[in-house]
Amino acid sequence: MNSERPSLQCRVGGLNLRSPIIAASGTWPHDPSFWRGELTAGLGAICTKGITRNRREGNRGIRLWETPCGLLNSIGLQNSGVEAFISGELPEISSRDVPLIANVAVEDLPSLAEVLALLASVKDQIDAIELNISCPNVDEGGIAWGSNPESTAKAVACARSLWSGPLWVKLTPHACDIVKVATNAQECGADALVVANTWLGMAVDVENEIPVFDRVVAGLSGPAVFPLALRLVWEVASCVSIPVIGCGGVAEARDIVAMLFAGASAVEMGTALFLDLNLPAKITLILKEYMRRHDYASIEEMVGVASHTGGM
Amino acid sequence: MQSEIEFCDEGAILSAKEPLGDGLAHLTFQAPRIAKAARPGQFVMFYPLSEARSHDPLLGRPMAIAGASGGAVEICLSVAGRGTEIIYSLPIGARCRMRGPLGSGFSAPRDKIMLVGGGIGVAPLIFAHVFYGASASSMRFVMGIPHKGWGSFVNWVGRRVQALHVWSDDGSIGEKGSAVDAACALYSGEEIWTCGPVTMLRSLVRRIPDARISASLERRMACGYGGCHGCVVPTANGPKRVCRDGPVFNAEEVRWDEL
Ligand SMILES: Cc1cc2nc3c(=O)[nH]c(=O)nc-3n(C[C@H](O)[C@H](O)[C@H](O)COP(=O)(O)OP(=O)(O)OC[C@H]3O[C@@H](n4cnc5c(N)ncnc54)[C@H](O)[C@@H]3O)c2cc1C
Ligand SMILES: Cc1cc2nc3c(=O)[nH]c(=O)nc-3n(C[C@H](O)[C@H](O)[C@H](O)COP(=O)(O)O)c2cc1C
Numbered sequence: 269m270n271s272e273r274p275s276l277q278c279r280v281g282g283l284n285l286r287s288p289i290i291a292a293s294g295t296w297p298h299d300p301s302f303w304r305g306e307l308t309a310g311l312g313a314i315c316t317k318g319i320t321r322n323r324r325e326g327n328r329g330i331r332l333w334e335t336p337c338g339l340l341n342s343i344g345l346q347n348s349g350v351e352a353f354i355s356g357e358l359p360e361i362s363s364r365d366v367p368l369i370a371n372v373a374v375e376d377l378p379s380l381a382e383v384l385a386l387l388a389s390v391k392d393q394i395d396a397i398e399l400n401i402s403c404p405n406v407d408e409g410g411i412a413w414g415s416n417p418e419s420t421a422k423a424v425a426c427a428r429s430l431w432s433g434p435l436w437v438k439l440t441p442h443a444c445d446i447v448k449v450a451t452n453a454q455e456c457g458a459d460a461l462v463v464a465n466t467w468l469g470m471a472v473d474v475e476n477e478i479p480v481f482d483r484v485v486a487g488l489s490g491p492a493v494f495p496l497a498l499r500l501v502w503e504v505a506s507c508v509s510i511p512v513i514g515c516g517g518v519a520e521a522r523d524i525v526a527m528l529f530a531g532a533s534a535v536e537m538g539t540a541l542f543l544d545l546n547l548p549a550k551i552t553l554i555l556k557e558y559m560r561r562h563d564y565a566s567i568e569e570m571v572g573v574a575s576h577t578g579g580m
Numbered sequence: 581m582q583s584e585i586e587f588c589d590e591g592a593i594l595s596a597k598e599p600l601g602d603g604l605a606h607l608t609f610q611a612p613r614i615a616k617a618a619r620p621g622q623f624v625m626f627y628p629l630s631e632a633r634s635h636d637p638l639l640g641r642p643m644a645i646a647g648a649s650g651g652a653v654e655i656c657l658s659v660a661g662r663g664t665e666i667i668y669s670l671p672i673g674a675r676c677r678m679r680g681p682l683g684s685g686f687s688a689p690r691d692k693i694m695l696v697g698g699g700i701g702v703a704p705l706i707f708a709h710v711f712y713g714a715s716a717s718s719m720r721f722v723m724g725i726p727h728k729g730w731g732s733f734v735n736w737v738g739r740r741v742q743a744l745h746v747w748s749d750d751g752s753i754g755e756k757g758s759a760v761d762a763a764c765a766l767y768s769g770e771e772i773w774t775c776g777p778v779t780m781l782r783s784l785v786r787r788i789p790d791a792r793i794s795a796s797l798e799r800r801m802a803c804g805y806g807g808c809h810g811c812v813v814p815t816a817n818g819p820k821r822v823c824r825d826g827p828v829f830n831a832e833e834v835r836w837d838e839l
């Protein structure tokens with residue numbers, strides 16, 4: 269164990285992390301140079317872009333739109349498909365300086381089974397699977413899987429039967445009953461829950477009098493959604509026994525502290541990386557300073573503190 | 581290739597600012613690491629604050645590198661909205677940040693080159709012209725502008741670029757016509773490096789179909805480093821990221837009809 273106090277090391281959903289900050293899916297390139305050295309400082313793990321059975325070109329038209337303190341995206345799961353990922357990308361990015369979490373986007377159960385069987389064959393190169401039942405930017409599957417408790421159970425059970433390593437499930441804020449979705453995921457074998465993916469939003473091009481995005485709707489992320497994500501973490505963490513990973517708008521050390529206090533065991537950070545790639549390294553220093561000042565020796569001690577102090 | 585990270589996030593101090601009329605300005609920032617590594621055609625993501633404290637506007641603004649020497653990075657700015665307005669009003673000494681140098685840039689010239697810039701699109705071409713100074717005498721520089729409000733900017737470019745051909749949409753400066761009209765009139769078989777609005781680039785590619793053209797493209801960007809897949813353009817080899825696979829593309833590769 270690292271004797272340095274306070275320690276940022278934590279064990280979450282079957283993984284040992286040197287820091288509670290994880291790069292969120294869809295924000296870190298698969299280009300190999302990003303998976304070692306300087307840039308990974310401060311990160312506990314990195315999630316890959318969503319992986320699907322077949323190659324996807326992603327959505328047409330405008331894919332990004334800035335909003336006050338937020339970002340709407342409509343990428344549409346552009347990726348090279350699981351086989352090209354395994355042969356062309358994975359060997360270059362796995363076993364670098366940081367654990368790799370493969371984000372698997374659920375389209376339909378037969379494709380999911382194929383993707384997981386293929387990933388299981390290179391299990392030693394993947395530290396965990398993050399099951400994405402929450403992508404808002406595709407027509408088939410995606411968010412629909414995580415929207416209701418029954419389909420969540422089916423997807424998680426399917427994944428669990430094919431993947432024996434750490435299995436994280438990434439929920440959508442648009443679940444009709446997120447507590448039931450969360451407990452179903454837990455019962456079907458999830459090792460941790462990521463709360464949450466982006467919020468459905470929309471933008472209109474008022475000059476041209478049309479929706480900005482070809483698919484009309486898009487996913488909202490960034491500091492604008494932080495209080496919404498925090499509330500979901502609070503709600504979910506209080507009703508499951510597996511770890512919750514807070515995701516949505518985290519951009520500062522105090523956001524991480526708030527997520528931990530609300531019941532998260534670690535956080536994912538996406539959009540904030542676009543603003544400053546050195547942010548994880550900078551934040552870990554501030555986080556340690558906070559822990560020293562408030563007499564916390566470990567991340568674990570901070571998890572759920574707000575729930576023991578009543579009021580909340 | 582691309583085995584090591586070839587860019588960084590670096591603090592940048594605004595050291596000189598020259599307003600050039602009509603919402604245009606030339607800005608110089610002290611950013612030694614980026615300046616040292618910069619090559620023509622590359623760009624920076626520009627953040628007007630030294631720390632990401634305020635989150636509105638949230639994202640960096642992509643800006644072509646118009647010059648890089650002696651630890652300084654230069655940009656040419658055209659105010660287009662809120663973000664560029666904030667950059668325009670920065671005081672001398674302002675502490676900002678840049679991510680860069682980003683993207684692939686133009687590959688070194690092998691032959692005669694004609695540089696064709698539409699409006700603020702001349703920015704990366706100025707750097708190319710200055711950087712490849714030795715061969716610059718064989719680089720003709722064609723610049724298209726809207727009207728005479730761009731006069732100070734034209735003079736500023738003229739101080740750095742010999743053999744400058746200026747055309748304006750209303751004929752108030754130089755000959756009347758667009759950058760594409762100018763390029764067609766002057767073209768004599770050389771390779772073309774170009775930057776400007778997509779409509780201009782598309783029309784250039786169509787009107788001089790046999791030319792070898794390297795075109796620098798613009799897309800909305802969030803990260804600038806290839807992570808978000810927000811800036812892709814359709815190409816013969818599938819969607820490619822402007823920020824990392826470009827911004828300079830071989831025009832033959834780009835699917836101009838779908839752009
Ligand atoms: C590779 C590249 C190089 C560029 N070089 C220069 C340059 O040298 N000088 C210069 O003045 N401008 C340049 N631009 C364009 C410049 O980035 C946009 O004008 C600027 O981002 C607009 O921001 P805004 O807040 O003023 O406008 P707003 O319209 O308020 O912007 C809102 C959002 O749209 C995005 N956006 C709007 N227009 C564009 C555009 N044309 N390209 C990319 N994103 C856009 C913004 O980044 C922002 O996220 C370049 C763009 C790219 C992609
Ligand atoms: C450009 C972009 C692409 C994304 N792609 C994916 C993806 O492929 N799979 C996924 O599970 N989440 C994806 N997300 C969601 C993020 O991983 C994250 O859940 C969300 O952005 C909220 O966190 P943030 O506010 O820190 O960005 C994407 C987000 C953005 C902004």
Ligand code: FES
Nearest residue numbers: 804806808809823
């Ligand atoms: S701006 Fe993010 S991939 Fe190009």
